[in-house]
Structures are given as C-alpha cells and as structure tokens.
Amino acid sequence: MSDPVDKLNAMAIFVRVVERGSFSAVARELQTSQPTISKVLQALEARLGGKLITRSTRKLSLTDEGQRYYNECRLILAAVDAAEHSFQSGRERAAGPLKIGSSVSFGRLQIAPRLPDFLKHYPDVQIDLQLSDQNQDLVSEGLDVTFRIGALNDSGLIARLVGNTHRVTVASPDYLRQNGQPQTPEELGRHNCLMFNLLSSQNLWLYTKDTQRHEVRIKGNAQSNNSEAIREMVLGGLGIALSPIWLFSEDLSAGRVSAILQDYSTLSLPIYAVSPANRRQSARVKAFVDYMAQALDKAPELHINK
Known part of the structure; x- marks a missing residue:
C-alpha cells in the first residue's frame, strides 16, 4: 500500500465502514464484494501494525487505536475533499449516488413527487430516499443530506434554511x-x-x-x-x-x-436541509438542495396566502 491514492482509498473505506457499521453495506455502496472490503481493511491494519476494528456476531466496534485513527482519517479526508473542491470549483458535475433522509410524511408528499423532475435535470444522479419519523443520524446512516422541520438541536451540523411551512x-x-x-x-x-x-x-x-x-x-x-x-x-x-x-x-x-x-x-415551522459538518457538499447535494429550496418557495400548499 505504498501508493498514496491507495492509502487514501483505504482510509475512506475504513471511515465508511465505521459510519455504516457494516462491511456488506459499504460493499453495496461501492458495488464490490464484502471480501474485497475486508481485504482492504486487513491490509490497512497490517500496514499500521494493529487492530482497528473488532467484529462480533452483531456489530463492529472500534479499538482505542481505531477510534483515534478514525478521527484523524475524517480530518484528512475532509481536507483532501476541500482541496479537490477548490481546484474543481465550477467544473464538478452532479452525478453519482445521493442518499436523502426525511420524515415519512414530508418525504412522501413533498420530496418523492419532485424526484422525477429533478432527475430529468440531473439524469446521472441515483437517489436513495430513506424515510423515518425519528431524527436520523446522518453519519451512522450514511446520509448525504436530510430534511428536518422545526428548530434544530444539533449545532454540529451544516444546516440551510430551504423553506417555511405554515x-x-x-x-x-x-x-x-x-x-x-x-x-x-x-x-x-x-x-x-x-x-x-x-x-x-x-x-x-x-x-x-x-x-x-x-x-x-x-x-x-x-x-x-x-x-x-x-x-x-x-x-x-x-x-x-x-x-x-x-x-x-x-x-x-x-x-x-x-x-x-x-x-x-x-x-410557522422552518424547513432545513442538513448535512454532516465533516463532509464536503458534493455537486449533487448542492443541486438537490437548490432544487428543493426553489420548489418549496413556489409550493402553494406550504403557505396560507400564496
């Protein structure tokens, strides 16, 4: 693993495994196999000279060294993302997987009906819409953006006001x-x-x-x-x-x-689009949030006199 790109790739896979809590979930995301993900992590542990993750039949747990390494990896990958984004600014294309979270009702009535039109404009984006009436943990559930209605309690997130509902x-x-x-x-x-x-x-x-x-x-x-x-x-x-x-x-x-x-x-209740603070907003996230902000502003069913 002498290639720096391979190292960064291994670090990114390690971070995703921690955030998703599953080798198989990350394998599906990357369209590869679970043994491949396991081999990458084993090679990373061999290079570092210690265990990062312990596996039981029910869940993955970080070792103390793994927790420290995970924290450092997130900072490094965020810095790399920021550098690439700065270089590619204005040239990045909205494409790839986009995992969106929402409450059940808002997702069903306000997001899902708008996806066909959004995907006409951005045909290279693949949507995964996850609905739950509990506040979704963006990191552990691998969400790129989630929509929340009402006051926000978690200040450690990037939040954009995209609308209000009467x-x-x-x-x-x-x-x-x-x-x-x-x-x-x-x-x-x-x-x-x-x-x-x-x-x-x-x-x-x-x-x-x-x-x-x-x-x-x-x-x-x-x-x-x-x-x-x-x-x-x-x-x-x-x-x-x-x-x-x-x-x-x-x-x-x-x-x-x-x-x-x-x-x-x-x-009235504010509607926020919320993203993890340590993850750069990709072009596809920005495109979708912009699209929803414009759509909600024009939606008569959100306003009493509009």
Missing part, C-alpha cells in the same frame, strides 16, 4: 358538529386535541392576534410520532390538530376537514 388548526366537520367549534385558542382546553409528539412544544400551542400572544396547554386522548397518523385521526373525527398545512391541503379543498381559528396566526 400550520393550520383543523378538525373534521363531524367532530365540530358533535363538539362545537372553538372561537378562541383558550377554548381548545375544552376539546380533544391530538398531539404530534416529536416537537418540543408538543402540548403547548401558540397563537397571536393583534400582537397579543395566546399560549394554550392542550390535552387529548391520542398522540403520535407520525403526522400522517395524526391526519387519519382528524379525518376519523377523533379531535383537533395543529399541523403543517401541506398535510391537509387536499382535505381542506375537498371539505373533509375544516380550518378553525383562522383569525389567529400560528407559528
């Missing part, structure tokens, strides 16, 4: 017939309110009117970590929800739900 208070006509329609936010305290429990302000709904702020502690007999589950509960007449307007845009048009408390403004 929220609307909704209930089914059936629920409102049986329980009455609240005229003020304070009246929500007497209603069955459905909580989306991944937001930090899950049981505190905020409204403003004429510069006056209304904070309402809501309660109800159902909650979920999936916004489409909340939608189904609302459609079934179970209660009232405060949700992104794009989740109910078709239901509002069809009369399946009614928007209530429309004289009051609600807090």
Whole structure:
C-alpha cells in the first residue's frame, strides 16, 4: 500500500465502514464484494501494525487505536475533499449516488413527487430516499443530506434554511358538529386535541392576534410520532390538530376537514436541509438542495396566502 491514492482509498473505506457499521453495506455502496472490503481493511491494519476494528456476531466496534485513527482519517479526508473542491470549483458535475433522509410524511408528499423532475435535470444522479419519523443520524446512516422541520438541536451540523411551512388548526366537520367549534385558542382546553409528539412544544400551542400572544396547554386522548397518523385521526373525527398545512391541503379543498381559528396566526415551522459538518457538499447535494429550496418557495400548499 505504498501508493498514496491507495492509502487514501483505504482510509475512506475504513471511515465508511465505521459510519455504516457494516462491511456488506459499504460493499453495496461501492458495488464490490464484502471480501474485497475486508481485504482492504486487513491490509490497512497490517500496514499500521494493529487492530482497528473488532467484529462480533452483531456489530463492529472500534479499538482505542481505531477510534483515534478514525478521527484523524475524517480530518484528512475532509481536507483532501476541500482541496479537490477548490481546484474543481465550477467544473464538478452532479452525478453519482445521493442518499436523502426525511420524515415519512414530508418525504412522501413533498420530496418523492419532485424526484422525477429533478432527475430529468440531473439524469446521472441515483437517489436513495430513506424515510423515518425519528431524527436520523446522518453519519451512522450514511446520509448525504436530510430534511428536518422545526428548530434544530444539533449545532454540529451544516444546516440551510430551504423553506417555511405554515400550520393550520383543523378538525373534521363531524367532530365540530358533535363538539362545537372553538372561537378562541383558550377554548381548545375544552376539546380533544391530538398531539404530534416529536416537537418540543408538543402540548403547548401558540397563537397571536393583534400582537397579543395566546399560549394554550392542550390535552387529548391520542398522540403520535407520525403526522400522517395524526391526519387519519382528524379525518376519523377523533379531535383537533395543529399541523403543517401541506398535510391537509387536499382535505381542506375537498371539505373533509375544516380550518378553525383562522383569525389567529400560528407559528410557522422552518424547513432545513442538513448535512454532516465533516463532509464536503458534493455537486449533487448542492443541486438537490437548490432544487428543493426553489420548489418549496413556489409550493402553494406550504403557505396560507400564496
């Protein structure tokens, strides 16, 4: 392994194995075999004179030396990436695999429908869209970019604001017939309110009117970590929800739900495109984030008066 390029390649493979936690996953990414990945790591360990990774039947673990080497490799590879990007600036083509993360609802309703048009413009990109309603770990899951809605808690990430989504208070006509329609936010305290429990302000709904702020502690007999589950509960007449307007845009048009408390403004939620801090944004990542930012800005279903 005297060739510097081979050394860098081995370091990059080692870093990907650590981040993915799997030899076979990296082999699939690189379109090679698991034995090939194992041989590269064995050769790297032989050159260094020590073990980097210990393998059990369930998972991979770094040795103390492996952890130190992994930290150094990430810095070296980031520096190499930055140098190449500086040299290639303006010439890099958007091509290759692009692994995107998102919540289930946002990915299904806002990202997936836009992929055909994006890929018409960038036919050499291969998309892998991973959906989860838990905050995805970009490094361990090998994500190039993920989309998050709401305030960000992890300051160690590169985040770009790509849009905002207005929220609307909704209930089914059936629920409102049986329980009455609240005229003020304070009246929500007497209603069955459905909580989306991944937001930090899950049981505190905020409204403003004429510069006056209304904070309402809501309660109800159902909650979920999936916004489409909340939608189904609302459609079934179970209660009232405060949700992104794009989740109910078709239901509002069809009369399946009614928007209530429309004289009051609600807090919009920011939409961020988030990338790992130690990984240079490739041309394909930048192209996709730019595309989504433009698409979301023009999307009428994200805005109340647009």
